[in-house]
Amino acid sequence: MLTINTFNAISQRGLSLIEEDLNYYLNGSGDPDGILVRSKNLHDFEFPESVKAIARAGAGVNNIPIDECTEKGIVVFNTPGANANAVKELVLANLIASSRNLFSAVGWAQTLQEHGDDVAAVVEAKKKEFVGSEIKGKKLGVVGLGAIGVLVANDALALGMDVVAYDPFISVDAAWRLSRDVNRAMHIDEVWAECDFVTLHIPLTDKTNRLVNGSSFNKMKEGMTILNFSRGELVDESTLGQALESGTVGKYVTDFPNPRVLSMKNVVPVPHLGASTVESEENCAVMATKQLKTYLETGNIKHAVNLPDVELPYSGKMRLTVMHKNIPNMVGQITTALSGFAVNIADMINRSKATWAYTMIDLDHVLTEEEQAGLKQKIESIEGVVSVRLI
Ligand SMILES: NC(=O)C1=CN([C@@H]2O[C@H](COP(=O)(O)OP(=O)(O)OC[C@H]3O[C@@H](n4cnc5c(N)ncnc54)[C@H](O)[C@@H]3O)[C@@H](O)[C@H]2O)C=CC1
Numbered sequence: 001m002l003t004i005n006t007f008n009a010i011s012q013r014g015l016s017l018i019e020e021d022l023n024y025y026l027n028g029s030g031d032p033d034g035i036l037v038r039s040k041n042l043h044d045f046e047f048p049e050s051v052k053a054i055a056r057a058g059a060g061v062n063n064i065p066i067d068e069c070t071e072k073g074i075v076v077f078n079t080p081g082a083n084a085n086a087v088k089e090l091v092l093a094n095l096i097a098s099s100r101n102l103f104s105a106v107g108w109a110q111t112l113q114e115h116g117d118d119v120a121a122v123v124e125a126k127k128k129e130f131v132g133s134e135i136k137g138k139k140l141g142v143v144g145l146g147a148i149g150v151l152v153a154n155d156a157l158a159l160g161m162d163v164v165a166y167d168p169f170i171s172v173d174a175a176w177r178l179s180r181d182v183n184r185a186m187h188i189d190e191v192w193a194e195c196d197f198v199t200l201h202i203p204l205t206d207k208t209n210r211l212v213n214g215s216s217f218n219k220m221k222e223g224m225t226i227l228n229f230s231r232g233e234l235v236d237e238s239t240l241g242q243a244l245e246s247g248t249v250g251k252y253v254t255d256f257p258n259p260r261v262l263s264m265k266n267v268v269p270v271p272h273l274g275a276s277t278v279e280s281e282e283n284c285a286v287m288a289t290k291q292l293k294t295y296l297e298t299g300n301i302k303h304a305v306n307l308p309d310v311e312l313p314y315s316g317k318m319r320l321t322v323m324h325k326n327i328p329n330m331v332g333q334i335t336t337a338l339s340g341f342a343v344n345i346a347d348m349i350n351r352s353k354a355t356w357a358y359t360m361i362d363l364d365h366v367l368t369e370e371e372q373a374g375l376k377q378k379i380e381s382i383e384g385v386v387s388v389r390l391i
């Protein structure tokens with residue numbers, strides 16, 4: 001039996017894939033084989049030794065200590081694209097709503113009951129204070145052209161906007177999906193200088209932390225709106241307040257409110273709703289659960305952030321999986337360890353991603369419990385090996 005524990009509210013569509021499988025316990029013990037999580041911060045979490053994999057039902061993995069997990073032999077998955085449409089729709093909604101002052105106007109209208117039969121007259125007298133602008137013909141900057149950024153860029157074009165985008169690391173897949181009418185910014189400063197709206201769709205990493213900072217604000221077109229549905233830390237809050245105060249930034253729409261940002265003027269706080277649709281929660285939960293179960297049951301890897309995709313049709317009687325550093329002579333040492341157990345290799349695969357690698361070897365017969373323990377111990381003692389499983 002395998003155990004999967006969950007953090008956060010995971011959609012029932014995903015949970016049923018565990019509950020209805022007799023080989024699994026859901027939230028069954030303190031020593032799970034796998035963890036399903038959404039936004040819970042796991043940086044201070046003590047991972048039990050039993051944990052072999054974590055699946056993030058969502059895109060951003062900054063809540064998971066990836067390097068620590070990798071060193072401990074834990075594979076970390078996410079669900080690329082599974083919530084992209086939900087975020088895109090909310091970004092477009094906020095693009096229009098912020099341009100039309102919709103939230104403050106609706107907030108005001110909700111207070112009018114006391115005017116009784118005069119409500120219509122009060123509305124007509126005051127509505128000029130909420131006059132907005134159309135987004136058609138305005139320039140939108142999209143920073144990050146991944147699953148979400150591409151959808152936002154293409155649909156903003158359809159709404160009549162000029163779109164300029166910046167992503168020096170765009171994938172070939174994303175480039176194929178991007179409309180050729182999206183203009184390419186060669187430097188992020190072009191986005192700051194030219195755009196009426198900028199929307200951020202990049203991961204939070206050491207390199208992108210405070211990507212939008214005092215120097216960016218100095219280059220910005222006066223009064224621009226920034227939409228941040230990626231992560232709060234991408235924007236330097238120590239200089240944001242002044243940029244909003246001076247009007248350099250006209251509005252800051254953020255999915256990541258905190259006390260500091262809430263005290264600033266012209267902030268539109270959204271309570272982290274980017275991925276909060278029934279459809280997106282189901283997509284993420286189902287994808288994350290399937291990836292996690294596939295890894296636990298077969299060793300095959302799809303959409304891990306710390307290892308490459310590795311898939312090998314099961315062709316032997318028993319499977320050996322080894323997660324190890326991407327250094328010379330690892331496969332040689334693993335097969336040498338196997339040679340002591342008089343077992344033939346039916347098939348094998350080795351793939352690497354940056355400094356880490358993964359080797360799967362199908363064996364032509366089932367080893368005894370004693371042989372399995374001996375083999376595991378031998379391979380675990382190879383320098384650079386962080387996880388060994390026999391499935
Ligand atoms: N508000 C919410 O509920 C949600 C927030 N997110 C956030 O949005 C982020 C993006 O999500 P996806 O589009 O699904 O991710 P993705 O991985 O498909 O795309 C990210 C893109 O950013 C680009 N990029 C990385 N560093 C960059 C830089 N310095 N400048 C320009 N481009 C850069 C990458 O090349 C990639 O194309 C996630 O990492 C997450 O933090 C994602 C889903 C829901």
Ligand SMILES: O=C(O)CCC(=O)C(=O)O
Binds near residue numbers: 275276
């Ligand atoms: O699970 C959620 O609601 C948050 C989604 C998110 O922020 C992400 O996928 O990066």
